[in-house]
Amino acid sequence: xxxxxxxxxxxxxxxxxxxxxxxxxxxxxxxxxxxxxxxxxxxxxxxxxxxxxxxxxxxxxxxxxxxxxxxxxxxxxxxxxxxxxxxxxxxxxxxxxxxxxxxxxxxxxxxxxxxxxxxxxxxxxxxxxxxxxxxxxxx
Numbered sequence: 001x002x003x004x005x006x007x008x009x010x011x012x013x014x015x016x017x018x019x020x021x022x023x024x025x026x027x028x029x030x031x032x033x034x035x036x037x038x039x040x041x042x043x044x045x046x047x048x049x050x051x052x053x054x055x056x057x058x059x060x061x062x063x064x065x066x067x068x069x070x071x072x073x074x075x076x077x078x079x080x081x082x083x084x085x086x087x088x089x090x091x092x093x094x095x096x097x098x099x100x101x102x103x104x105x106x107x108x109x110x111x112x113x114x115x116x117x118x119x120x121x122x123x124x125x126x127x128x129x130x131x132x133x134x135x136x137x138x139x
Contacts, residue, residue: 052102057138080111
């Protein structure tokens with residue numbers, strides 16, 4: 001009787017072992033997933049910031065067109081002191097609020113001798129740093 005129980009236990013163990021993954025198989029799968037993540041993630045991480053920068057340039061071009069319409073109506077761009085608020089006050093924006101960049105910063109407007117410059121403070125939210133985005137440098 002004990003012999004039969006041992007044989008049936010061995011058969012059950014073999015069946016259970018065949019159904020489960022071995023430690024080596026699990027390790028191989030984990031290593032493959034780690035390698036894939038190592039190759040793919042670095043490429044995806046930088047793309048988010050690049051997309052935000054492109055969106056800022058598109059928004060700046062839209063604001064620039066609005067500034068040009070303002071100039072057609074009033075023969076000059078708003079002063080630096082008036083800023084983009086002049087466009088809001090004159091109802092050039094449908095929602096009557098100042099546009100913001102991808103990082104929720106207000107655009108900086110500068111009137112420069114019959115022209116203008118728009119600046120986004122970028123991700124660090126600080127002016128005059130290397131991540132600032134200038135309308136004049138947008139493609």
